[in-house]
Amino acid sequence: MPDRPRVWVSQPLFADIVGRLDEYFDVVSTTTVSQHAPEAVAAALREADGALVTLNDAVGAAQIAGASRLRAVANVGVGYNNLDLAALSAAGILASNTPDVLTETTADFGFALMMATARRITEAERWLRDGHWRQWSFESLLGSDIHGATLGILGMGRIGRGIARRAGGFGMRVLYHNRSRLPDEVEREHGARYVGFEALFEQADHLILVLPYAPENYHLVDARALARLRPHATLTNIARGGLIDEDALADALAGGRLAAAGLDVFEGEPAVNPRLLALPNVVLTPHIASGSLATRRAMVALAVANLIAALDRGPDAGRPPSPLNADAVARARKPGA
Ligand code: GLV
Helix, strand or coil: CCCCEEEEECCCCCCCHHHHHHHCEEECEEEEECCCHHHHHHHHHHHEEEEEECCCCCHHHHCCCCCCCCCCEEEEECCCEEHHHHHHCCCEEEEEECCCCHHHHHHHHHHHHHHHHHHHHHHHHHHHCCCCCCCCCCCCCCCCCCCCCEEEEECCCHHHHHHHHHHHHCCCCCECCCCCCCCCCHHHHCCCEECCCHHHHHCCCCEEECCCCCHHHCEEECCCHHHCCCCCCCECCCHHHHHHHHHHHHHHHHHHCCEEEEECCCCCCCCCCHHHHHCCCCCEECCCCCHHHHHHHHHHHHHHHHHHCCCCCCCCCCCCCEEECHHHHHHHHCCCC
């Protein structure tokens, strides 16, 4: 590696924090928010020793094929389905993400989106702004309660647990489903009971998706799963759009097979399925669950720390705080070890 490694920053990300990279690296920054074409990512990575990327930037085998200098990719985000971890590991490229710093902010938002969905807050605001409020009416825009209701959490990682803790304060009954069941003491601490996938859909008044996305759970929430929900139920998604078959969801919402949906993530972001846009009983937000100022800054700071350390610079040289594939990279870099 040359004395001053070169790093590529794929998006504008708080210049004062990204500026910490200047001490160690020659930095090539992107100054406008960009949906880079796959070939543009490949071209940028070809010249880089390290990269700071976001979920806008897919980094797969094709993007790293010619990136012979690349040693580190730091993702600014906890979800890393934009990275092909197997390809990066095989190439000896250390990947990292930004867990923990966004847990509570994202759980706050998941709860807010669920409440907005259940209580029809955005629909009511639109109705008011559109001039429909001529007189107060006892029976208009009635929603469903959060307090005392059954919450179903699909995915009981850090953020799922944060949502369960909040649900306790609202007197909700909490059910969850997860790849693996949590230890008894963690279930007790979060007041959460493990149930099967089908039972979660059948019993939840409000179901929230918080599980990591991987190709094997593409359209996990399909027409069959949606048919298990009860007509008064709501569905909130703060994980990844690909988890839900959006056409099946639009059919179910239009047909009254569930009451409402709250969606922060979409399969074809930033495009939104036009059928969902046309439905009144969907709350739509543009992937902002971790978007408090403090948390977005903390995410960038962690990603910057990961990149500096992964490129063997700074006080934690060689020990990035949140690596994703350190063992696999160590094996790949020492053939035969
Ligand atoms: C945002 O979606 C993230 O994964 O951090």
